[in-house]
Amino acid sequence: MTTEPIRVLVVDDDFRVARLHASYVEATDGFAVVGTAHTAADALRMAADLGPDLVLLDEYLPDTNGSEILRSLGSAVLMVSAAEDSQVVRQALAAGAVNYVLKPFPPSVLIERLVAFARFWNLLGAGAHLDQTGVDRALQALRMADSPVATARKGRSPVTSEAIVEVLRAAPDAVTAVDVAEATGVSRATAQRYLSDLARDGHVRLTLRYGTTGRPEHCFEWLGG
Amino acid sequence: MTTEPIRVLVVDDDFRVARLHASYVEATDGFAVVGTAHTAADALRMAADLGPDLVLLDEYLPDTNGSEILRSLGSAVLMVSAAEDSQVVRQALAAGAVNYVLKPFPPSVLIERLVAFARFWNLLGAGAHLDQTGVDRALQALRMADSPVATARKGRSPVTSEAIVEVLRAAPDAVTAVDVAEATGVSRATAQRYLSDLARDGHVRLTLRYGTTGRPEHCFEWLGG
DNA sequence: GTGGCGTTGTGTGCGTTGTGCTCATGAGCC
DNA sequence: GGCTCATGAGCACAACGCACACAACGCCAC
Structure with a gap:
């Protein structure tokens, strides 16, 4: 590197x-x-x-x-x-x-x-x-740096964003929305809101976990930055 | 505007x-x-x-x-x-x-x-x-346009579509639905759903493998684009 | 040659599970 | 004390796997 x-x-x-x-x-x-x-x-x-x-x-x-x-x-x-x-x-x-x-x-x-x-x-x-x-x-x-992670987007709090990013940074590999929710204390819905923002801006990689019946679960992986 | x-x-x-x-x-x-x-x-x-x-x-x-x-x-x-x-x-x-x-x-x-x-x-x-x-x-x-958002069809996920296209691109030649399913982790049925979409839209070439007894197997080959 | 049969892969309804959206509620900030 | 704004709960639906019906071949008996 x-x-x-x-x-x-x-x-x-x-x-x-x-x-x-x-x-x-x-x-x-x-x-x-x-x-x-x-x-x-x-x-x-x-x-x-x-x-x-x-x-x-x-x-x-x-x-x-x-x-x-x-x-x-x-x-x-x-x-x-x-x-x-x-x-x-x-x-x-x-x-x-x-x-x-x-x-x-x-x-x-x-x-x-x-x-x-x-x-x-x-x-x-x-x-x-x-x-x-x-x-x-x-x-x-x-x-990637053009949309700062602690963004001032409508309906989003910089503090919560920071907390979620912290969890993603600390995670050794991909985590689910529920993992993030439990680790930070926010609800699953809120965690998903922030995670989907991060995925859309390219800060995290979004993969799907297949194999189980039902809709596949989203897994998020921090990409650095 | x-x-x-x-x-x-x-x-x-x-x-x-x-x-x-x-x-x-x-x-x-x-x-x-x-x-x-x-x-x-x-x-x-x-x-x-x-x-x-x-x-x-x-x-x-x-x-x-x-x-x-x-x-x-x-x-x-x-x-x-x-x-x-x-x-x-x-x-x-x-x-x-x-x-x-x-x-x-x-x-x-x-x-x-x-x-x-x-x-x-x-x-x-x-x-x-x-x-x-x-x-x-x-x-x-x-x-915005640089991440080709693959499909907007009902009941299909862009992420899954992307994963399947990725497998097709990487494959040196034609692959079967089961190959794609194993490579991506999705079930055979799901792989076939996406592959038949791709075939219908002309993104992959569909060939049939004969020779074995039973219904011929579909083989898919990426056509670029 | 041809029709029946077994075999193998394909396509689709259905149940299941997670996501994303809407709406009402409580916490800050004038 | 009204206002904004982020959050949580509930709900519609999206997107899977499963299982079964069906399709399309090879094989063989006749």
Whole structure:
């Protein structure tokens, strides 16, 4: 699992912010910061010199906008910006940013997305032949962090969500809704509500237990993240 | 909800394939084909002239590779390619392709992803301010079509259907209902229910094995798609 | 050759069991 | 004190396995 680290170039006009982001990257398993830039010109030069796998790019730079140089960097780009205008976001994502993080953000938001990117990167790094399913799995891994587990979805409580995820993490293998209900103390119906959310967002793998008569029971397995 | 259509440029070296893909695009609500190109040079020129919102790009072009011009097109790119090498796929996705469809594919695969792209596009087109949740929702919409939800028929489970298709894909040649039942864990009756559905919809080829006494056994062979 | 018979796998009604939805209730938050 | 919102109970139905009727072959006697 431990292949060579993903080489990251951090770009932000504010050198303190850049240092902060770099520290987040360094703190994430499988990542290494290879450089830091504060202007678009520097970013382009360093990207060409260092050939990073990923660039953390700010939208607001002193010489030009981040989205202007996005295509010229020659590597994957994760936008980190305070630009909330949807046109700007759409432009950046259409131009090829793999993700878009709005400043300010807690460290976990960036780290989770880095982890997701790493999983995506490694899934496609095996060098083997792929089918459509393999491509889709990789893309889904990339999007896994986009719906945080402690989500603020309608009718769902972050506390309960956290408790259920904790049970799934601790479980050695697949568990049923009833197992989760008993372990957390919530009712079966509530456990199923949260578990089906997690399955829909791809955080857990859903399998069915056959063999007994009656409708098959759902088994949930945590997929990390 | 019906804003102006998404303008698409179709690029494929084979003009028949390009025409086919263009017909898929035209058949999808909210999309309009603004041009067709067969070489990388043409694609670049037409992209600059027409300013499409989305480019359907083939990897294999007579003058250069699709991923080479991916960054220079100035619009969102959906890769349509037969290149199964994971390095190529990773390169293209890192360079900014919003999706990657492996040829050959049934029309539904492309159309579903186009619809997903339209949802993504419109979610970010409102022009309003966004928060992180809004960005994530848009990205999630883009990935919605990537998990092929197999069946919506009454009394059939998508999960079971997926499991059975997986066995059929993995099988080197034709398998019987009992083989599928043992491999997945479902009963023979259930396996036969799903297999006969697949056969009726034309996803598997059904052959009969004679020679032994008794009723001939059905053998199922995956047909791709 | 042909019709009856045994054999083997297929298809379907039925009971069973778990899921997901709706609605009313109790816990927080102004 | 009214409001929202997550939870639990109850219920409709979804999706299995089981068992049996039936279908489609090979075999053999005539």
